Amino acid sequence: MRFISVLFLLVPLILPAQGDVDLIWEPSATYTHKVNDFWSVASQLTAIQSSVGLERMEVSVMPLRRLSPRTTIGLGYLNRVGSPFESPSVIENRFTLQYGYQHPWRIHQVSHRFRVEERIRDGEFTHRFRYRVSLRAPIQGDRIDAGETYWLTQNEGLASFRSGDFSGENRISVHLGYLRQNLQRVEVGLQYRAESLFSRNTVGHVALFSTVWHVSN
Amino acid sequence: MPTLILLIACLLMKPPIKHEVETSINKSDMPSAALMFLDSTLAKANDIRYYKETDGQHVTFEVKFRLDGQEWSVEFDPSGTLEDAEWLVNMKDLSPEWRTRIRSHLDSRFTSWTATRVQLQYLTWPADLDHPTGVELIVEGQNSSEIGVFEFGFPSDDSAVSERRVLEILEF
Numbered sequence: 001m002r003f004i005s006v007l008f009l010l011v012p013l014i015l016p017a018q019g020d021v022d023l024i025w026e027p028s029a030t031y032t033h034k035v036n037d038f039w040s041v042a043s044q045l046t047a048i049q050s051s052v053g054l055e056r057m058e059v060s061v062m063p064l065r066r067l068s069p070r071t072t073i074g075l076g077y078l079n080r081v082g083s084p085f086e087s088p089s090v091i092e093n094r095f096t097l098q099y100g101y102q103h104p105w106r107i108h109q110v111s112h113r114f115r116v117e118e119r120i121r122d123g124e125f126t127h128r129f130r131y132r133v134s135l136r137a138p139i140q141g142d143r144i145d146a147g148e149t150y151w152l153t154q155n156e157g158l159a160s161f162r163s164g165d166f167s168g169e170n171r172i173s174v175h176l177g178y179l180r181q182n183l184q185r186v187e188v189g190l191q192y193r194a195e196s197l198f199s200r201n202t203v204g205h206v207a208l209f210s211t212v213w214h215v216s217n
Numbered sequence: 218m219p220t221l222i223l224l225i226a227c228l229l230m231k232p233p234i235k236h237e238v239e240t241s242i243n244k245s246d247m248p249s250a251a252l253m254f255l256d257s258t259l260a261k262a263n264d265i266r267y268y269k270e271t272d273g274q275h276v277t278f279e280v281k282f283r284l285d286g287q288e289w290s291v292e293f294d295p296s297g298t299l300e301d302a303e304w305l306v307n308m309k310d311l312s313p314e315w316r317t318r319i320r321s322h323l324d325s326r327f328t329s330w331t332a333t334r335v336q337l338q339y340l341t342w343p344a345d346l347d348h349p350t351g352v353e354l355i356v357e358g359q360n361s362s363e364i365g366v367f368e369f370g371f372p373s374d375d376s377a378v379s380e381r382r383v384l385e386i387l388e389f
Contacts, residue, residue: 069357111388141239
C-alpha cells in the first residue's frame, strides 16, 4: 500500500512534461559473487528498450571490499553500446570509484552511495559525480525476511563536467521488491529523470520502467 | 592450546543464517486465548500490531505494542500459551552485570561491534522487570575473518550463548 502511495506521488512529477517524456523499459540482471565476508564482485547486464527497439546494452563489473558492517568501497568498469537519450550511437567505457554506507533506521534500511566516474566516449572525457540515497522497508512486519515483499525509494543527483560545461541530473524512483529464500530478489520500479539541469540545453524528461533480477551466491 | 583450538573452531564454523518470516495479521487471526491473556494490557497499550512468525518449523503469534512509552513484544504458541515477552531497551539500560557479560563475550568474538537492537526477555507476563531470563541482541560486528550482522541470545543461566547470522540485503 505504501508503494502504491509513493507511485501516485511520482505521477504528477512526470505528467507536466507530457509530450517530451520518453517511456522506456530498462530490464537488468545482476549477479553478486560473494568471495568471502569482505570481498564480493558485483556484475550487471542492462538493456534499454523503447518503442523504437533495443537501444542500449551495457555490462559492468565491480569488485567490492567491505570495510565495516556498514561501509563498502568498489572500483568498477562499465562498457556501453548505444545511447538512447543522445544521438548518435556510441561506445562508452566508464571507470567508477564507489563508496557505500548503509545503516538501519527504525524498520528502514538507509543506503548512501557516492560515485566518481570517468566516462570515455569517442575520445572525450566526462567527469561525473553521483550521490544516491535509498530507503528500503518491508511492506509487512518490522524487517525484510525471505519470502517477503518490500518497497524501495531512491533519489540520485548527478553532476557532469565535460570540456568546461556543467550539466546536472536528478533521478527519483520507487520499486516494489520480492526477496526469495536464497537471496535472489526481483524489483520492478518506475524512475523519473530530469536531465540537462543547470545547462544551456533544454531540460529533458525521461520515465523508465525498470525490472531488476538480483542473484547472489 | 585450547585457545588455538577455539580460534580454529571459530574460523571454521559458520553461524547459521536466520531465516524467519514475520507476517502482519489481523487481530481476529490471533489465538483467542492470547488475546484474552493480554486483554487488560492491550486496553492500556497503543500502537498495537499483530504478527505471525515462522522459521519453517515453528509457528508463533506475536503482539507488539507500546506500554507507558516502552516497546514490548509478547509471543504465543498457536494455542495461545505465552512463550515469552521482550522489552526493547538500550545497552545502557542493562544492569552492569549484563553489560559486562555481553561486552566480554562480544569483545572476544569481534574486533569491533555495535549493538543495533537490544531486547530483554521474560517468561512471565506482566514481566518482572528486574529479572530477565535472557537478553537478545542484533549486533553489527567484524573480526579478521567475518563481517556482518549477527543475532545473539544470552540466557540468564550458565547455558551457552546462541548465535546466528542475520540475512542482509547489501545495496551496491
